[in-house]
Amino acid sequence: MALRRLGWPVTVPQGVYVPDRVVRIAQEQAGRVLRSAWWRAEVTAALLATWPADPARRTEGEWEALRAALPDGGAVASGVLLARTRQIAAFQARHSRLPADVTECESAPGAGGQVVLAAADRQLATLQRCPEDPFRYAVLTLRMPLRPDPACRADWHPVRIRFRLPPHVPAAAVLRPPTLRVREGRLLLDVPYAQAVLKPERAGHRRAVAFDWGLNTLLTGGTLYLTDEAQPRVVTDARPVYFRATGVLAKADRLRIHAERIGARIDRLRTLITSRQERGMRPDPWLVAKLAALEAERDRVARRRTRLNAALAKAAARFMTDHAIAAGASVIYLEDLRDMQARGKGRTLNTRLSQTVRGAFVTHVRHRAAAHGIAVVIVPPQGTSKHCPRCLTEFRHHKAPNRRAAGWAWATCPNIACGYSTGRDNAAWQRIGARGLTHQHQTRLDRTAGVFVIRSVVEALDRTGTVQHQTRDRTKSGPTNKRPVPGKRRRVPAPPGNRGPTARRGGKRPAGRTPTHPRHRSRRWSRQQGPNAIGTPVRHQPDGARLGAGFHRHAHTTPTRGWPSHSPERSRTRGIAQETQAD
Known part of the structure; x- marks a missing residue:
């Protein structure tokens, strides 16, 4: 209606009848495209008005001038x-020369092949559940x-689509x-749905879970809470949880390299075709x-990368939400890494850091946590x-821990009184969790992105x-109690050997536990593994790998504490399966 x-x-073309x-x-779809184009035009105009002397490195004053020129610079x-x-x-x-505006930097935006039925009323489209099921x-x-x-109203007929x-x-x-x-x-x-959920609170949280992004271990987190003292203290149980998606990230990296090689070949072919056209020759049909x-x-390849990243983001979102529910937390704290710039770490590592799908993680975890009334707050990193x-x-x-050479994986506190390693x-x-709990009163709602942030x-x-x-005191305060002897333990040495022609030495075996061997081996016995290990596949299963059989379809996670153990479910999203499975 804005247009x-x-x-x-x-x-409307002459002779064609189109309902209002x-x-x-x-008009709704065109308005969305124009709104996006107008935002890009404002950003481009602010950049041109405050163009720096060195575009690669802005000074602090140039950044402040750019933020002031933007309509909503902080967001x-x-x-x-x-x-x-x-x-x-x-x-x-x-x-x-510099461009005049955004129209010289990019081509005209396309509307896309979609129909937004949210702009119509029930006389044009109705959606309801099937009465039979x-x-x-x-x-x-x-x-x-x-x-x-269509020339008249009779040329428009209702069509029923069952899905x-x-x-x-x-x-x-x-x-x-x-x-x-x-x-x-x-x-x-794309069917949106609405349901009644608890409203996430901006502040007033006593128990929280926090997660840190990583490269090899994608997510590392744990539970923290505030004590009930006059001056609350931040306490943790020091039991971290991990989300390891090494196989998925390796597959995404291989797809990225494959896409880059295809792009280089496309550029080469385009150069050859253009050179022939400039010389007045017809393009080679083979080229x-x-x-x-x-x-x-x-x-x-781009579609495969999109599906893989979406499946990984959904799995990570469910992992974080499940641990928040199990811990009884009312908030999830994440660090804001939208502006992370990978520099000085080598070409391969810089690319891996830049290709991490951090924005999609926040979107999916917000959607899943909102269904349980859990707030998601972004913390400065x-x-x-x-x-x-x-x-x-x-x-x-x-x-x-055993290599003191300069690196980044391990951290040791030089304070002698602390010595935390x-x-x-x-x-x-x-x-991250401590900063979020102590800065709750500074939490604001970013209306542009719809998330809680601490700026x-x-x-x-x-x-x-x-x-x-807060750990259990394991200091020994007395003698060790006598433990009962297990029932299967032999109380006497082995009997002495016989003295016949086939005499064997005996009596040398000490008393101990009788070795036991499994009498029955299940079909999946050879592929048993812990939650943080990748087993060797017995055979390839391209239609959906199970736990331990496959490589890039797995994201191994720490089991949720307090929940009953269950066998890994098969993913409904092609490309990933893990112990904590996303819908």
């Missing part, structure tokens, strides 16, 4: 501004044209108008066919891996956010 208020009408509700859908991620800066710098390198199926009734050029609901849609959820998309000749429906095949292969969570002394980082990620999640850190509060470990 109608602005007086921007829609022109269909026109409203087209725009630095990664977005850096990407737009590189785009403008590339245009300047090609044309030896309301828990598994739904019916969409939509008025569609019977011919390419299966995803298994994670609750039975009591209210279905909303979907969005129709066409992909590879198939009609896809044109090869270019089309490579572009199709690049699109296919400055100094979370630099200082000791117990005494806030600056860490000394080295490669391993742990992994870098273990220390980081404790600092600044108060130094005085950060110093009080030391973490104390």
Whole structure:
């Protein structure tokens, strides 16, 4: 309706009848595209107005001037501004001048092959559950044209589309108008649904879970809580949980390398075809066919990467939410790594750090945690891996506990009174959780992204956010009690050997436990493994790997404490299966 208020009408071809509700859908979709283009135009105009002397490195004053020129400078991620800066710098390198506006930097945006039914009313589209099986199926009734050029109202006829609901849609959820998309000749429906949930609280949390991003171990986290004292202290049980997706990340890295090689070959073929056209020659048909095949292969690899990243993000979101529910936490604290820039760590490591799907993780964990009334708060990441969570002394980082060479995996506190030594990620999640619990009153709602954020850190509060470990006292205070002898333990040595012609030495075997061997080996006995190990596959199962049989389809996680153990479920999303399975 915004376009109608602005007086921007829609022109219908002569002799074609289009209902006003269909026109409203087209206007809604056009309004969304224009809103996005207008935001990009404002960001580009602010960058051009405050263009720095060195685009690669802005000074502190240049950053402040850029933030002031933006309509909502604090909400725009630095990664977005850096990407737009590189785009403008590339245009300047090609044309030896700055662009006038965003229209010179990028082509016109496309509307996309989709129909947003949320802009229509019930006279055009209705969605309801199927009366025969309301828990598994739904019916969409939509008025569609019977011919390419409908001339009257009679050419529009209602069409019923019966489709299966995803298994994670609750039975009591209210279905909303979907969005129709066409992909590879198939009609896809994005069906939103609404259900009554508890409202996440901005502050007032006593128990929380915090997670730190990693490269090899994707997520490391644990539980923290505030004591009931007059001056609350942050306490943790020092029992970390891990989400290891090494196989999935390795598969994503292989797909990335494959896509880069295909892109290089496409650029080479385009150069050859362009050179022939510039010389007045016809393009080689073989080169044109090869270019089309490579572009199709690049699109296919891109879709595989998208599916794999989405499955990984959903699995990580369920892992974090399940541990929050089991711990009784009311908030999940994550660090804000949208602006992380991987520099100086080598080409391979820089690329792996930049390709991590951190934004999708936050989106999925917000959606899943909201169903249980759990808040998700983004915490500033400055100094979370630099200082000791117990005494806030600056860490000394080295490669391993037994290797004192400079590195980043292990951290040791130089404070003699503390002496805390742990992994870098273990220390980081404790600092993240402590910072979130002590800065609850500074939590704000970012209306642009719809998430709770803590934008600044108060130094005085950060110093009080030391973490104390609550562990069971195992100090020996008396003699060890006599333990009963197990029933299977032999109480006498072996009998002496016989004295016949085939005499054997006897009486040398001491009393001990009789070795036992399994009498029956199950089919999966050879593939038994712990939650943090990858077993050797017995045979390849491309249709869905089980636990221990497969490589890139697994994300091994710490089992949720307090929940009954269960066998790993098969993933409903192609590309991943793990112990904590996402829907």
